[in-house]
Amino acid sequence: MNRKNIICSVVGLFLIFASGKAMAVELSPLEILGENLFKTKKLSLYQNRSCKSCHNPISGYADPANLLNPVKSPVSFGADGESMSIRNTPSLAYAGFTPTFHWDDDIGGYVGGLFWDGSATGHFLGDPLAEQAQDPFLNPVGLAMPDKGTVVDAVRTSHYITKFIGVFGQDGFADIDSAYDHIATAIAAFERSPKVAKFASRFDSFWQACKEVDPAMDLSAITDPGTVQSLPQGVLTEQELQGLAIFNGKGGCANCHTSSDYETGVTPPLFTNSTYENLGVPFNPEIEEIAQDTLAIDYGLGGRDDIAANDPAGLEIGKFKVPTLRNIALTAPYGHNGYFPSLELMVHFLNTRELGSWEPPEVADNINTQDVGRLGLSQEEEAAIIAFLRTLSDHELTGPELYNHLIFAAEK
Numbered sequence: 001m002n003r004k005n006i007i008c009s010v011v012g013l014f015l016i017f018a019s020g021k022a023m024a025v026e027l028s029p030l031e032i033l034g035e036n037l038f039k040t041k042k043l044s045l046y047q048n049r050s051c052k053s054c055h056n057p058i059s060g061y062a063d064p065a066n067l068l069n070p071v072k073s074p075v076s077f078g079a080d081g082e083s084m085s086i087r088n089t090p091s092l093a094y095a096g097f098t099p100t101f102h103w104d105d106d107i108g109g110y111v112g113g114l115f116w117d118g119s120a121t122g123h124f125l126g127d128p129l130a131e132q133a134q135d136p137f138l139n140p141v142g143l144a145m146p147d148k149g150t151v152v153d154a155v156r157t158s159h160y161i162t163k164f165i166g167v168f169g170q171d172g173f174a175d176i177d178s179a180y181d182h183i184a185t186a187i188a189a190f191e192r193s194p195k196v197a198k199f200a201s202r203f204d205s206f207w208q209a210c211k212e213v214d215p216a217m218d219l220s221a222i223t224d225p226g227t228v229q230s231l232p233q234g235v236l237t238e239q240e241l242q243g244l245a246i247f248n249g250k251g252g253c254a255n256c257h258t259s260s261d262y263e264t265g266v267t268p269p270l271f272t273n274s275t276y277e278n279l280g281v282p283f284n285p286e287i288e289e290i291a292q293d294t295l296a297i298d299y300g301l302g303g304r305d306d307i308a309a310n311d312p313a314g315l316e317i318g319k320f321k322v323p324t325l326r327n328i329a330l331t332a333p334y335g336h337n338g339y340f341p342s343l344e345l346m347v348h349f350l351n352t353r354e355l356g357s358w359e360p361p362e363v364a365d366n367i368n369t370q371d372v373g374r375l376g377l378s379q380e381e382e383a384a385i386i387a388f389l390r391t392l393s394d395h396e397l398t399g400p401e402l403y404n405h406l407i408f409a410a411e412k
């Protein structure tokens, strides 16, 4: 890199840090209403839980209780205190970029939709995020309310009513269905707001520094760990930069966890292509133990009735959505069933699955043997990838400080 570029990136970084401190996020009235609905416990069966109970910013908008104890607490409990999800609670930050569920001819597979199996398709409300937000209120494994009318009534009698009418007008409550849609629209607007989709990680500062040098720079093109000295310096460590190169190159992670810009020069990478794959993640016996019951196999995408009806050969069974890796260091455990308590284990599994030292897969069909399973990464290379993944967090609390915040958040 030449001298001018270095000066450019130093100035650029200064601006980012300076503006980062001063920048207060201003939300629109719709987003503020959504934030209130996201946080209030009034919309749960015993008024004891909210969306935020399971999706807290301190744990990257996943469940703080799971991060506190990823081995023994891999899944979330619903508002009734008994029902539990059989799936790992994902981060919801950045979920708003997920396209509506559809078949893609070029890819030759399904793309988009929310939930691990894409079942919040977006086909009904035109937006998977808003559609998803209607599920937890009535889900026993979520907020466990009896019906839509009860949720709408709880909003009508809350002190958010003025905000609601301010946004949706006097007839916002005209009928239950449209009021319920409005609630979902507001929550989705909050989830998409810069307060949640922050792009505030150290990786994002590095991205910004690269764009100062060359607005068209494509970070997915960094594949050689030997050349990272030529990249903007001072934001990421040498190991983290090497990790990025291995992530893109030898590891092949970016084939699914896309590391090129979402919108060139405007929106940084989201680290997912929203497709579906079976990585051969083993069954998680911990969940069975917590449930004190024998659990059915989770067939993921192919387990959906609407998919199964058009999938006689069973080509979709065992597939789960490629998750974003943003905030990944804050969202342990990992995998659709939380089988992996740490990033170390998850990455080691992707590297060595085919070598035979792992438990058999939960679903043995359709396993991706092309891109993962036998990567030939050394211990140092695995460690570099993990160091890179840790740069994707939107906050940098660690150790006792993080622990204290988690304890507080998990009680909420």
Ligand code: HEC
Binding pocket: 038, 049, 050, 051, 052, 053, 054, 055, 076, 077, 078, 079, 085, 087, 088, 089, 090, 091, 092, 095, 113, 114, 115, 116, 117, 129, 132, 133, 134, 136, 137, 141, 142, 143, 187
């Ligand atoms: C009891 C814990 C719990 C509560 C409460 C909860 N969620 Fe979730 N959330 C989950 C779990 C578990 C999943 C994954 C379920 C699946 O994939 O089948 C999930 C998935 C999601 C997703 C999909 C993310 C993705 O990338 O696919 C979004 C968005 C989301 N929740 C938003 C919300 C909103 C909004 C609320 C409140 C209305 C809420 N959640 C309440 C546990 C919870």
Ligand code: HEC
Binding pocket: 088, 090, 247, 251, 252, 253, 254, 255, 256, 257, 276, 277, 278, 279, 280, 281, 320, 321, 322, 323, 324, 325, 328, 331, 333, 334, 335, 336, 337, 343, 346, 347, 350, 351, 368, 371, 372, 375, 385
């Ligand atoms: C072929 C596509 C593909 C490739 C290549 C790939 N992944 Fe993934 N990744 C996925 C899918 C799909 C899941 C979810 C699988 C499941 O839970 O069943 C996943 C899950 C993960 C998770 C857990 C995420 C969470 O929220 O629980 C991490 C971490 C991860 N991958 C990192 C990597 C790294 C690092 C590499 C490269 C060494 C990599 N992946 C390569 C598709 C891929």
